[in-house]
Amino acid sequence: xxxxxxxxxxxxxxxxxxxxxxxxxxxxxxxxxxxxxxxxxxxxxxxxxxxxxxxxxxxxxxxxxxxxxxxxxxxxxxxxxxxxxxxxxxxxxxxxxxxxxxxxxxxxxxxxxxxxxxxxxxxxxxxxxxxxxxxxxxxxxxxxxxxxxxxxxxxxxxxxxxxxxxxxxxxxxxxxxxxxxxxxxxxxxxxxxxxxxxxxxxxxxxxxxxxxxxxxxxxxxxxxxxxxxxxxxxxxxxxxxxxxxxxxxxxxxxxxxxxxxxxxxxxxxxxxxxxxxxxxxxxxxxxxxxxxxxxxxxxxxxxxxxxxxxxxxxxxxxxxxxxxxxxxxxxxxxxxxxxxxxxxxxxxxxxxxxxxxxxxxxxxxxxxxxxxxxxxxxxxxxxxxxxxxxxxxxxxxxxxxxxxxxxxxxxxxxxxxxxxxxxxxxxxxxxxxxxxxxxxxxxxxxxxxxxxxxxxxxxxxxxxxxxxxxxxxxxxxxxxxxxxxxxxxxxxxxxxxxxxxxxxxxxxxxxxxxxxxxxxxxxxxxxxxxxxxxxxxxxxxxxxxxxxxxxxxxxxxxxxxxxxxxxxxxxxxxxxxxxxxxxxxxxxxxxxxxxxxxxxxxxxxxxxxxxxxxxxx
Numbered sequence: 356x357x358x359x360x361x362x363x364x365x366x367x368x369x370x371x372x373x374x375x376x377x378x379x380x381x382x383x384x385x386x387x388x389x390x391x392x393x394x395x396x397x398x399x400x401x402x403x404x405x406x407x408x409x410x411x412x413x414x415x416x417x418x419x420x421x422x423x424x425x426x427x428x429x430x431x432x433x434x435x436x437x438x439x440x441x442x443x444x445x446x447x448x449x450x451x452x453x454x455x456x457x458x459x460x461x462x463x464x465x466x467x468x469x470x471x472x473x474x475x476x477x478x479x480x481x482x483x484x485x486x487x488x489x490x491x492x493x494x495x496x497x498x499x500x501x502x503x504x505x506x507x508x509x510x511x512x513x514x515x516x517x518x519x520x521x522x523x524x525x526x527x528x529x530x531x532x533x534x535x536x537x538x539x540x541x542x543x544x545x546x547x548x549x550x551x552x553x554x555x556x557x558x559x560x561x562x563x564x565x566x567x568x569x570x571x572x573x574x575x576x577x578x579x580x581x582x583x584x585x586x587x588x589x590x591x592x593x594x595x596x597x598x599x600x601x602x603x604x605x606x607x608x609x610x611x612x613x614x615x616x617x618x619x620x621x622x623x624x625x626x627x628x629x630x631x632x633x634x635x636x637x638x639x640x641x642x643x644x645x646x647x648x649x650x651x652x653x654x655x656x657x658x659x660x661x662x663x664x665x666x667x668x669x670x671x672x673x674x675x676x677x678x679x680x681x682x683x684x685x686x687x688x689x690x691x692x693x694x695x696x697x698x699x700x701x702x703x704x705x706x707x708x709x710x711x712x713x714x715x716x717x718x719x720x721x722x723x724x725x726x727x728x729x730x731x732x733x734x735x736x737x738x739x740x741x742x743x744x745x746x747x748x749x750x751x752x753x754x755x756x757x758x759x760x761x762x763x764x765x766x767x768x769x770x771x772x773x774x775x776x777x778x779x780x781x782x783x784x785x786x787x788x789x790x791x792x793x794x795x796x797x798x799x800x801x802x803x804x805x806x807x808x809x810x811x812x813x814x815x816x817x818x819x820x821x822x823x824x825x826x827x828x829x830x831x832x833x834x835x836x837x838x839x840x841x842x843x844x845x846x847x848x849x850x851x852x853x854x855x856x857x858x859x860x861x862x863x864x865x866x867x868x869x870x871x872x873x874x875x876x877x878x879x880x881x882x883x884x885x886x887x888x889x890x891x892x893x894x895x896x897x898x899x900x901x902x903x904x905x906x907x908x909x910x911x912x913x914x915x916x917x918x919x920x921x922x923x924x925x926x927x928x929x930x931x932x933x934x935x936x937x938x939x940x941x942x943x944x945x946x947x948x949x950x951x952x953x954x955x956x957x958x959x960x961x962x963x964x965x966x967x968x969x970x971x972x
Contacts, residue, residue, distance in 0.1 A: 363399065397427035401436070408440050416440040424453075431461035435470070442474045450474045465494050469501055472508075481508040499528035503535055510542060513698065518542050533559040537568035544572050547840055549579045565596050567603065574606050579840050581872075583614050601630050605640050613845040615959035617647040617932075635661035635668045643674055647932045647958070649939060651678045669698045680935035688935070689793035696787075704787055705778075712784035714794030719748030724778065724785040726754035730838075731894070732913035733789060734759060735810070735920050736936065736946065738766070739803050740791035745769035752779040761895040762810065762917075802945045808922025816899035824903060825885055827863030832901055832918065833884065834867045834909035836875070846930040847911045849961045851875040851882065856965055857908075858882055860972045865904060867897065867914050908968065911937070919947035926971070928964050931955040 404419030420437040427433055438453030454471035458464065472487030488505035491498050506521035522539040529535055536559035543552035553576055559569035570593045577586035587610045594603045604627035611620035621644045628637045642657035655678050661671035676691035696704050704711060705726060712723060723744050727734040734755050741753045745767050754773040755763055763772045773779065786794060797803070824830055836848035851871075855878065858864055866884040869891060879886075891897050897914065898921055901907060907918035908926045911934055919925045927944075929937055929952055936946055944950040951971075953964045 397423060397430065397433075400426050401430065401433050404433075404440070405436055408436060408443075413440050413443045417444065429460060431457045431464060431467070433457075434460070435464065435467035438467070438474070439470055442470065442477070445477075447474050447478045451478065463494065465491050465498070469498070469504075472501070472504060476504065476508055476511075479511075481511045484508040485512075497528055499525045499532070499535070502528070503538065506538060506542070510545075515542055515546050519546070531558075531562065533563040533566055533569070537566065537572065540572040541568060544575045544579075547579070549576045549840070552576060565593075567593065567597070567600055571602055571606055574610065578610065578613065578845075581839055581845065583610060583845055586610050587614065598626075599630055601627055601634065601636070604630065605636060608640055608644055612644065612647045613843070615846065617644055617958055620644045621648065633664060635665040635671055638664070639668065639670045639674060642671075642678075646674065646678055646681075649932055651682050651939075654678050669694055673698055677935050681933065681937075681939060683799050683938050685792070685798050686796070689790075689797065693790065693793065695789075704790075705785065707778075707785050709782060709785055711790075712786045712794055714796065716784060718744060718784065721749055721784060722752065722779065722782040723749045724752045724754070724782040725788055725791065726778075726785070727756055727775065728787040728789055730841075730913060731756055731759060732911075732916040735913060735916040737788040737791060738763070739805070739809055739920075740788065740795060741770050742767055742809060743795055743803055744791070752782060754778070758893045761893055762898055764895070765811065799945060804946055804948055805922070806948045808920050808949070810898065810917070810920040812898035812902035812921060813895060816896065817902040820887075820900050820903040823887065824865065825863045827861070829862045829905040830865060830903065831862050832865045832867045832904045832907040832909070832914075834907070834912055834914045836868065836872060837910060837912040839872070843930075843934075846932070846958075847934075849910060849928065851878045853961045854965060855882065857969055857972065858884075860969065862972070865900070867901070867907065867909070919944075919950050922949060925950045926968060927952050928961070928968070929954045931958040931960065 400419065400423035404416050404423050407413075407416035407419055417437065417440045420433060420440055423430070423433045424437055434453045434457035438450045438457060441447075441450035441453060451471065451474050454467055454474065457467045458471065461467065468487050469491045472484045472491065475484035475487060485505055485508045488501045488508070491501040492505070495501070502521050502525035506518040506525065509515075509518035509521060519539065519542045522535060522542060525535045526532065526539060536555045540552040540555040540559065543549070543555070552572060556569045556572045556576065559566060560573070563569070570589060574586045574590050577583070577589065587607065590603055590606045590610060594600055594607065597603065604623070608620040608624060608627070611617065611623070624641045624644055627640055631637050638657045638661040642654040642661070645651070645654040645657065655675060658671045658675035658678065661668050662675070665671070672691060672694040676688050676694065679685075679688035679691055707724075709724075710716070712718065725741055725744070738753065738755070741751045744751045749769070751770045752773055753763065753766070753770050754775060754777060756775045760772060760774060766772060771779070795803075833854070835851050835854055837844055841847070852875075864882070864884050866879075866886045866888055869888050871879050887900065891900065894917060898917060901918045901921055901923055904923065906924050906926065907915070908928065909915035909918065910928045911930075915925055915927055925947065927937070927950055931954070933939070933954065937944060937952060942952050944952060953967055955961065956963050
């Protein structure tokens with residue numbers, strides 16, 4: 356005899372209670388009993404699928420919930436649970452379709468909307484995911500997970516400040532969540548706000564000392580301080596505790612490269628590729644290590660493998676662009692380098708209603724707004740393209756960082772210099788500075804270079820420096836370290852003590868080093884270097900002092916670009932794996948005719964560089 360509907364409902368409630376108590380088999384037996392008599396009972400089919408879902412048997416739950424959906428096509432909850440099961444299996448397209456059917460039937464269902472946001476995130480539809488999380492938050496302002504996952508989507512869109520604000524809201528709701536604390540620390544690290552990140556890291560590690568993300572953030576903070584050995588110790592402990600930590604192996608490679616040990620990083624790279632052979636990050640990492648060994652053609656093979664696995668992988672595209680540029684394949688390299696605008700921690704193209712200049716549009720008699728996007732040295736280097744645009748008949752507005760504004764005061768009659776946060780009231784086209792080489796189709800054959808430089812120092816200020824400098828055979832300016840937070844600072848900067856043999860040359864050595872690190876202080880005071888840097892307030896002051904010198908010897912920093920752009924002879928000390936603009940194997944630079952390059956012959960070989968400079972002096 357068939358059971359009445361009320362009896363079936365009672366039995367299903369019993370099954371629900373059993374499931375909540377962990378008795379899956381008994382709950383399932385009740386459902387099977389009902390379905391033997393009522394094979395198409397929609398609630399029994401739904402609950403039968405729900406049991407498999409809650410038990411982690413996702414394939415089985417999809418089969419059961421599809422039957423339930425066929426029996427009750429208007430039941431929004433069935434479609435929502437089917438979407439959840441499909442999402443657990445990574446079948447995101449089908450999961451999204453199920454959530455969309457559920458939400459069409461029940462638009463205000465916050466759980467379905469939240470899970471829909473999660474699957475949209477997994478599909479890389481970050482803006483749509485944010486819209487879903489926004490809806491959930493509008494209904495439930497205290498939904499901490501929605502705030503957190505919204506921050507993750509914002510971070511993927513490179514909207515880091517907004518991501519940080521969303522993480523703070525999540526933390527306000529769950530202040531002790533190690534996940535939220537770690538995410539906040541990671542975003543602060545991406546923003547290079549390392550001191551602010553540290554308390555969040557420590558609080559997360561206090562509750563979960565073995566958690567991966569806060570440990571990796573700690574590695575990044577230590578790296579930013581130059582504490583590379585300590586950074587390596589942290590990541591190696593993480594790997595010991597979790598040998599399958601993919602990010603742990605990746606960060607170990609990065610740290611070893613900064614320590615000047617790319618060969619060791621290469622030997623260990625197989626670990627990450629064995630852990631996740633189909634994850635593009637492992638191939639990007641291997642390519643990055645090969646690039647650190649100047650094996651760039653091989654590096655390109657691995658970047659291409661990563662892109663075969665994930666055609667829009669930004670890290671693979673970004674690193675690939677540098678490999679192409681270092682190899683001198685500039686036309687391909689500039690095109691590939693445009694991917695930087697979509698990456699985290701890289702300045703994006705600014706949003707204006709006017710079109711971005713691609714090089715195809717006529718610029719004669721038009722107003723072009725060009726703006727800085729990266730470091731001071733990059734602005735000096737690529738400002739030459741403002742001169743090209745002016746020569747092509749454009750009126751150029753050039754935005755530069757505050758320390759450079761006075762230096763560029765008399766740059767060119769057709770170039771108006773703006774503050775770093777200033778935009779012209781009206782213009783026709785715009786472009787970030789580092790996109791102009793692509794717009795002008797720059798190759799090795801047509802690099803714009805000026806034998807006598809393209810910047811000038813204030814004559815009256817140079818005149819006041821000359822009598823203040825000691826007399827000697829030559830007056831040589833020296834720069835031995837750059838910004839400590841630069842990602843490659845450990846390789847491009849050199850300890851002052853390693854340059855000491857040069858000071859016996861009989862020349863007057865003049866420090867152009869604005870900030871002397873604690874580790875260099877003793878050598879600096881004993882070196883006899885002439886130091887007038889306390890009187891340098893901006894790059895115009897530095898330019899005037901450089902103009903009074905005979906030669907500048909420097910590591911790869913903004914001051915080297917400044918001296919070369921002034922037309923001063925520059926001897927540049929380069930690490931084994933150079934920045935893209937210095938290319939490979941040559942002793943001159945097509946960008947700066949008065950520059951001479953002194954390269955390490957192997958990673959960390961500053962002594963060889965110093966020996967060759969000493970002989971040249």
